[in-house]
Amino acid sequence: MISGFLFHIGRYILLIRQVFKRPEKQSIYFRQILIEIENLGLDSLAIVAFVSVFMGAVLCIQMAFNMDTPLIPLYTIGFATRQSVVLEFSPTIISLILAGKVGSRISSEIGTMRVTEQIDALEIMGINPTTYLIFPKIVASMFINPILIMLSMILAVAGGWLAGSLTGLVPSSEYVYGIKAFFEVYDIYYALIKSVVFAFLIVSISGYHGFYTKGGALEVGAASTKGVVHSTMAIIVFNLILTKLLLA
Amino acid sequence: MIEASNVSKSFGDHLVLDGISVKFETGKCNLIIGQSGSGKTVLMKCLVGLYEIDNGRVMYDDRIFSRMSFDEMKVIRQELGMLFQGGALFDSMTVEENIVFPLSMFTNQSPEEKRERANFCLSKVNLENVNKLRPAEISGGMKKRVAIARAIAMNPKYLFCDEPNSGLDPHTANVIDNLISELTKEYNMTTVINTHDMNSVIEIGDKISYIYKGKLWWEGNKDTILESDNPELNEFVFATELTRKLKQK
Numbered sequence: 231m232i233s234g235f236l237f238h239i240g241r242y243i244l245l246i247r248q249v250f251k252r253p254e255k256q257s258i259y260f261r262q263i264l265i266e267i268e269n270l271g272l273d274s275l276a277i278v279a280f281v282s283v284f285m286g287a288v289l290c291i292q293m294a295f296n297m298d299t300p301l302i303p304l305y306t307i308g309f310a311t312r313q314s315v316v317l318e319f320s321p322t323i324i325s326l327i328l329a330g331k332v333g334s335r336i337s338s339e340i341g342t343m344r345v346t347e348q349i350d351a352l353e354i355m356g357i358n359p360t361t362y363l364i365f366p367k368i369v370a371s372m373f374i375n376p377i378l379i380m381l382s383m384i385l386a387v388a389g390g391w392l393a394g395s396l397t398g399l400v401p402s403s404e405y406v407y408g409i410k411a412f413f414e415v416y417d418i419y420y421a422l423i424k425s426v427v428f429a430f431l432i433v434s435i436s437g438y439h440g441f442y443t444k445g446g447a448l449e450v451g452a453a454s455t456k457g458v459v460h461s462t463m464a465i466i467v468f469n470l471i472l473t474k475l476l477l478a
Numbered sequence: 479m480i481e482a483s484n485v486s487k488s489f490g491d492h493l494v495l496d497g498i499s500v501k502f503e504t505g506k507c508n509l510i511i512g513q514s515g516s517g518k519t520v521l522m523k524c525l526v527g528l529y530e531i532d533n534g535r536v537m538y539d540d541r542i543f544s545r546m547s548f549d550e551m552k553v554i555r556q557e558l559g560m561l562f563q564g565g566a567l568f569d570s571m572t573v574e575e576n577i578v579f580p581l582s583m584f585t586n587q588s589p590e591e592k593r594e595r596a597n598f599c600l601s602k603v604n605l606e607n608v609n610k611l612r613p614a615e616i617s618g619g620m621k622k623r624v625a626i627a628r629a630i631a632m633n634p635k636y637l638f639c640d641e642p643n644s645g646l647d648p649h650t651a652n653v654i655d656n657l658i659s660e661l662t663k664e665y666n667m668t669t670v671i672n673t674h675d676m677n678s679v680i681e682i683g684d685k686i687s688y689i690y691k692g693k694l695w696w697e698g699n700k701d702t703i704l705e706s707d708n709p710e711l712n713e714f715v716f717a718t719e720l721t722r723k724l725k726q727k
């Protein structure tokens with residue numbers, strides 16, 4: 231079990247070193263990055279927006295019920311919703327959702343290319359398949375995920391506002407005052423640093439599992455599952471580490 | 479010429495290739511034959527460097543390929559084309575993009591030059607008007623032909639084909655075999671073909687190497703293979719009624 235874990239870690243590190251080798255032709259890589267921004271980022275817009283609005287709404291309603299005492303001013307609900315969204319919900323939960331959506335896509339795409347010998351075909355042409363397949367995805371995700379996360383923050387806070395106003399739990403003016411109160415730019419940096427790190431983890435780990443797929447269609451499915459499970463676990467662990475490093 | 483000397487390869491404790499020495503000649507279709515699972519694909523992947531060999535040496539003309547680093551291999555790899563068993567076309571690209579992909583990667587040709595080259599290669603494999611289709615939209619035989627077109631896009635000196643006609647009907651299989659043979663003669667390539675199809679053997683086997691239990695068991699050509707008295711080879715060659723009838727003639 232432990233030796234298996236160490237084997238994977240070692241092979242993963244070697245793979246990552248390969249990924250960052252000098253690419254063959256830069257113009258091609260630039261085009262690949264744009265394609266991946268669309269595949270991995272823009273295609274995830276709808277799910278990110280959907281989840282964010284609803285989670286923001288739920289967060290706001292829960293805050294309102296938990297602070298059901300005249301001693302706490304109503305704007306606290308807006309403030310607390312914003313803090314939860316910025317510090318934890320958007321960077322971590324949305325990254326976990328992206329790990330499921332983007333991670334499985336990457337493992338199965340690369341895994342299929344492995345079992346159908348498309349990766350061998352790249353190598354035979356003298357192209358470094360790790361750089362060609364994984365590098366553009368890493369760059370694209372590290373660029374687009376923070377943007378998705380920012381968008382998620384805005385939509386979640388808006389979802390909270392909508393829920394608060396429609397249910398009458400928080401008057402609009404109080405909520406808006408709350409989301410502007412005690413604002414620290416550092417919190418945004420903190421969230422963006424997290425989302426960049428998580429983007430790297432998602433792509434590299436699911437890419438790793440895809441790249442070392444052996445066998446056929448069944449194993450591609452297994453690789454896809456492993457990609458999602460292991461990147462999810464990595465996000466959870468790194469979330470703790472980053473929180474400790476950046477906030478403590 | 480490609481020369482393998484004393485090449486061995488094992489996976490774990492499963493010895494697949496046991497000291498194979500064989501020469502593949504220029505301008506000829508060099509066939510590697512053997513039963514399914516005998517190690518033909520492994521040998522071919524050792525020749526092109528997709529598998530690292532445990533022992534021995536692989537030479538491309540006067541260059542020692544088996545000791546090269548990935549970057550050094552690149553030079554030779556731009557001189558070789560390979561047709562994989564399943565075609566291995568890139569799903570995400572159209573037929574034309576597949577063919578020009580190596581050109582985009584390694585040359586500075588203009589889009590027009592690349593299109594012209596793609597059409598030329600497609601015409602060589604008797605295909606037209608398929609440029610914009612994706613691999614999923616064409617038949618198995620067409621995939622093989624597009625894969626051949628991609629393999630010859632860079633004007634290779636060496637061509638490798640792993641079971642070029644497996645999964646095809648006898649007629650299409652024959653067309654593909656003859657195509658490879660014609661291209662080999664026309665461009666004087668060193669062509670290595672894996673097959674277990676006796677039709678191909680008799681049709682295009684300029685040089686034939688029979689692999690048995692990880693060893694090079696017999697060498698000859700399409701004329702001598704029917705005359706051999708090697709029992710293991712005969713077991714392979716005369717496995718079907720059709721070939722047995724051929725012998726009686």
Ligand SMILES: Nc1ncnc2c1ncn2[C@@H]1O[C@H](COP(=O)(O)OP(=O)(O)O)[C@@H](O)[C@H]1O
Binds near residue numbers: 513514517521
């Ligand atoms: N990557 C691999 N790992 C372990 N064993 C392999 C691998 N590739 C091939 N083998 C084994 O090597 C033997 C020869 O396989 P192969 O070369 O594919 O046969 P064929 O002659 O049908 O092409 C088989 O027993 C196969 O199980």
Ligand SMILES: [Mg+2]
Binds near residue numbers: 518519640641
């Ligand atoms: Mg094979």
